[in-house]
Amino acid sequence: MATLTHQESATAEHLVVTDGARKTFLAIIITGVVIMVLGILASVLGWGAAEHTEAAGHTAAAANGAAHEGGPIWLKRLIISLWHSNLFFLGVSTVGTVFMAINYVAYAGWSVMVKRIAEALSAWVIPGGVIMLIVFLVGRHDIFHWTHEGIMEKGNANYDAIIAGKSGFLNLPFYVIRMVSYLVIWGAFSWKLRQLSLKEDLLGGTYWFHKSITASALFLVLYAVTSSMSAWDWVMSVDPHWFSTLFGWYVFASWWVSGIAAIALTAIFLKQAGYLRALTSSHLHDLGKLMFGFSIFWTYVWFSQFMLIWYANLPEEAVYFNQRLGGFDGRYTGMFYFNIAINFVFPFLGLMTRDAKRQMIVMKIVAIAILIGHWSDFYLMLMPGTLKGENGFLIEIGVAAIFLGAFLILFTRRLASASLVPVNHPFLDESIHHTT
Template structure:
């Protein structure tokens, strides 16, 4: 196992590399923190629509009582998309090495042939086009499904439900492609020399389990404050099973990526984990192991029994831990490749708190804009009387 701590010999591996963008350290940290937290909340917001769409195409009845929560989660897609575009335009040189002048120009002092070979994909206009396309697709389908849901409340009938099923099927096909590509663009291209064939799914799994935890936590708070009386222990049990199962799924992807790269020990792949395991004087090593404990070991042990999945207090603690843990997961994906050894937490936590407050403000306003229970949904009675 000693090989884990000795991958690579270049400046990227030892933590001596610098970006040379000219920005002060505090400003670089602020820009990267804005990208980091906004990226996390955009992904969680999109999961609200993904969860809604999956339940539509599966003709699932149990989840109808929490349907409005998943609809409300998508509210951050538009403001988050605008913030992402602005941060990229203003701070791209501090986040992405491939955007720097001359890096793809043969003969330039900082020319990099590996990055230049990826120039067809990693070009500014094409990157922005992809970013806008992903976010537009996610936001457009979220808006349409919300609109159909509200019209169903007003007029009843099954027409709106069947239209929603068709829309959801189309959305899931597009999301399966765009979510993986967004992981390449928004996260993996930070470490532009590095690559992983399952990284897109890894990013999605982190978003997905965070989104389910967020929906569960919101449902519990509403229940405890008297707003969601129809939510019962059976709904909590199903949500707990999803959190339990997909925490294991995230770990499976994490371990598969790590194990194959460690076993092959190829420098162009191994540098990613070398930076996080002992690189930069071990600044990320503790977080690397905390990431596994908080996102796998703790949820696995806490939710192992049936009774635990039906207890609101246990679910609340686990959901909060998962949300914090996967924010840390994204921190580990981004900081070693951007800030190197000059990372910190004060600015990052402050920015995350601002984003959390803004997200909760918009999400609760949307929740208040419609009935919490979609009274004319065909499966509403099934959901109210759901048992497991």
């Protein structure tokens, strides 16, 4: 690819979101609604072997020890699907801010060409945070067993000694305070770094750059704590009798590699649409290395957690993998192996060579696979502990499509609201001439 001159490098590029693109996003949402409605009807009327009838669902629940709160299965699946997909998109959105912050404190220059993509990812942080809070307040009994009435009261029919022992941490007021704190921190720093970046575009100079570094350093410290705690609260407490000291890293790894894949995929689409003229195969190569490396890191954390639990074979720990590998009549066994194949084997083989990381078509396929794979990873984290053997896919895929369409609308709107090239960034020239 031709190298641009310095004068050309300072030219702003503004994304124009066409009517066709907007119609595509709306079509994704409408398709999601249709699939979701079909899933609800399939659950209620028993269409197809993959979707349970209400009666069969109650039977499976009783056989596997699942406790119903009296609501229909389809409603429980809908609530948990909202939690699942929003959790995934919220994590990917926040990774955009994490990516920016890491590159600021590292004084990295190569990433400047994709910086605005990372900024735009954070467009979902605030709406995603609001949805998460609403879903928890409305549907917490369907998602979290520890929220059931009387479960921490000795002498109550629902009393659970293990959960009662965690009441200092798993109680409603403290939980909501923590949730709001995480979301406020993530939203505030995402907004702050975005504003500093826009002021740098407008006013120039290095003042805004150095303020961004200070804000980024503080954010990374806070995110290191809040990301792990949010993983305990939002995912691990679904299985309140079980815990893993690696779980915070595991969830972060899934979010992080998904966020990198989203950045890479967007960069490729923009480049193919005629934008980001200074983006070269060297930038793709670096994004490919991050996707490759952190797919291996995710697998390392996954294997470390699995191997230690398998080797110790303690019932209170092994139950987590017993549910996912052979439990509930093997309902999750196929996805368990699919999870490893799509999140490790496929990226590992697909991005192993240097040339593969520099080819748009290969990068695009692998990035899409990673995003699908880690959405399914969160499915596997949440569904066995909440739905037991009553899980399905139509409602879940429909809800995911609705979230995807809404996410793309906000994401592209944020991308179009400022130049795709941060014209006054002090490392812009370094990024333009970046080679690997």
